[in-house]
Amino acid sequence: MSLDKLPLSLGYLASSIKENTNWEVKIYNADFYAPSISSSTEFLTGSGFSNYIKNLTDNDYKVWNEIKDYVKDYNPEVVGITTKSQNYRSACNTAQIIKEINPSIKIIIGGPHVSLTSDEDLNRENIDITVKGEGELTIIEILNAVESNLPFDNIAGVSFKNNGDVTKNILRGQIQDLDILTSPYKYAKTILKDFEKYPLNSFRSIFATRGCPYNCTFCGSGKIWGHKVRFRSVKNVIDEINELRKIGVNYFNFDDDTFGATSKYIVELCNSLIENCRGIQWSCELHVKLITPNHLSLMKKAGCDLIKIGIESGNNEILKQIRKNITIEEAINASKLINKYKIHAMGFFMVGFPQETIETLNDTINAIKKFNGYVTYSIFTPYIGTDAYDYCVSYGLIPKIFDVSKYNHQSPENCFCLNITHDKFRAIASEVEKVVDKKNLTYGRYLMLKRFFPTNILRKIKRSFRIFKNYCKK
Secondary structure (H helix, E strand, O other), X not given: OOOOOOOHHXXXXXXXXXXXXXXXXXXXXXXXXXXOOOOOHHHHHOHHHHHHHHHHOXXXXXXXXXXXXXXXXXXXXXXXXXXXXXXXXXXXXXXXXXXXXXXXXXXXXXXXXXXXXXXXXXXXXXXXXXXXXXXXXHHHHHHHHHHHOOOOOOOOOEEEXXXXXXXXXXXXXXXXXXXXXXXXXXXXXXXXXXXHHXXXXXXXXXXXXXXXXXXXXXOOHHHHHOOOOEEOOHHHHHHHHHHHHOOOXXXXXXXXXXXXXXXXXXXXXXXXXXXXXXXOEEEEEOOHHHOOHHHHHHHHHOOEEEEEEEEEOOOHHHHHHOOOOOOHHHHHHXXXXXXXXOOEEEEEEEEOOOOOOHHHHHHHHHHHHHXXXXXXXXXXXXXXXXXXXXXXXXXXXXXXXXOHHHOOOOOOOOOOOOOOOXXXXXHHHHHHHHHHHHHHHHHHHHHHHHHHOOHHHHHHHHHHHHHHHHHHHO
């Protein structure tokens, strides 16, 4: 788990405040843990999840005390909290801690969960303002209003409490010129708590685009960023990378929903990386439809080391139902093509879609085994505001009391299948988790061997092993 990186959302917001206001600002990343840890899938769905649930209600757990001490020490006038659905309860705990210290502190909450849901967050007594959508411009207007003691009525993108009632303003339009945004890393050294404890790869994440042209049912990205992709200029991206190289960062990850989004931008960006950023390596997530020999050849020359593919299911009917716009055959062939260009592949697989059957789950297990690369495993989670969530509601798959903090992509509580009982699904999911952990361990060992042995020697070793294995069966 990457618990040692600077979240881009906090970096962009804090840099926007620092660049455009006179407010003093600090980034406190409550998830920070160095060094980054690697956990097995079985741990995340087992004792790891149990620890998480226990710590949510343990008021003496160390992170809650750390938050309390930091707020007392810094004594802020305004606190902004960003949250996804799965850590929304943690965000509410944090808001409560802050208000207990000083009820006059204004608490703003934003992030994916707030952007996808209605304004019931303001029914919680400790939350004063919610922000939907991109917040870099909104936060400036909020702070200017607080500083001048002005109302929030004319600030687009916010909802707020007003004499006991909730006022909901119009939504803010998306930022069209992404080059106006200040780099999330520009002020990190002075505004990030414990900056000196962060390893260099904490600053590896880059957004080159915002928006996703695809429309998967289970994903809320399109409703947060929009389906029309907006691009930073290539020069703007290159400048940010080269600034980070000055402090020693040489491996980057493009955090875009799908790298480049268009062939034109991929070609332009890669050509510029080749010309201006020699010696770097990077990873990205790429849609199967964009995995072509021309793109891969250029990406390899530009330093691409790893490509992540969102595959989800090994069954074509499920892929059609979730609007994935690929087939499993295309995905497996894409992974082989990636390997051909000596780029590592990682596949994202997800089980437990509402339409799943035992047969479709077995198809996914088989696809995982066929995939030539690392595998990231998730359990389907219906996030409020997505089409998949609405589907689950219409079929009675959402419990009346739906505590979003209990349902995440590794939660053993998850089972939203029409055709499979919870116990049966949990048994199959446990088998999938073992397959994933074994595959990743084996693939990791294979890559380590490749570092020390030429490819032709490895082929001979594998061939000898197969001969020996067949001999033992006789």
